[in-house]
Amino acid sequence: RKEVEQDPGPFNVPEGATVAFNCTYSNSASQSFFWYRQDCRKEPKLLMSVYSSGNEDGRFTAQLNRASQYISLLIRDSKLSDSATYLCVVNGPSNTGKLIFGQGTTLQVKP
C-alpha cells in the first residue's frame, strides 16, 4: 500500500465548476498535512496547510479526517489558471524531516 494515495485523474471540468480531490495516508502518527500545486515540469508550490478543524483560503477549502486518515481539497469556481497537478503531502515519521508526496491529481479546467 502506498504511503499517500491519490486518484491521478485527470479531472476535466468547465470553468466555474466545483471540484473535490481526496487523499488517504497510511501512517496514523503523521502530524502535518499539506496540499501543494505543481505545474508541468515546475517545482511544487505550497497551496495550503491542512488543519484538523478544516481551513479555507479563498476558493480553496481543505479538510482532514484523522480517524479515517483522509484529506480533501475543494476548489470552488474553478479558473483556467487552476489547471495543474495537486499533490497531497504528509510528513514522514517523526524526526525524519521528509515529506511524503502522493502521485498527484491532475486538474484540467476547460473554457
Place this chain on the structure above:
Amino acid sequence: EAGVTQSPTHLIKTRGQQATLRCSPISGHTSVYWYQQALGLGLQFLLWYDEGEERNRGNFPPRFSGRQFPNYSSELNVNALELEDSALYLCASSYRRNQPQHFGDGTRLSIL
C-alpha cells in the same frame, strides 16, 4: 524575500561522471531537503540537513551525498552517474522540521 535558489538550472553529464548541485535556502531557514523527481514519477526524498548536520537520508545509494555549509546553503553530489539518475532535483527549505517546505526551481540533470 528571496525564495529558495538552485544552480545550475540544467546540467548535462555522461555516465560515470560526477555532478554537483547547489541550493540556497530562504533567509532564516536552517533545514534543507533534497528530492529527486524522475520523469512521470513522484518526488522521492533524498537527504535532509539541519544546522550543518545530515539528519536523514532516503533510500538512495551512497554515491548520493551532500553537505550543508555554515550559511545553511547546501550541495548535493552524485558520483558515478548512471542513466537512471536523469531527473529533476529539487531543493526545499523550512524554518523548522515539520513546517511547510518551500521549493526551489530545481536542477534538471540529464545523463547521456
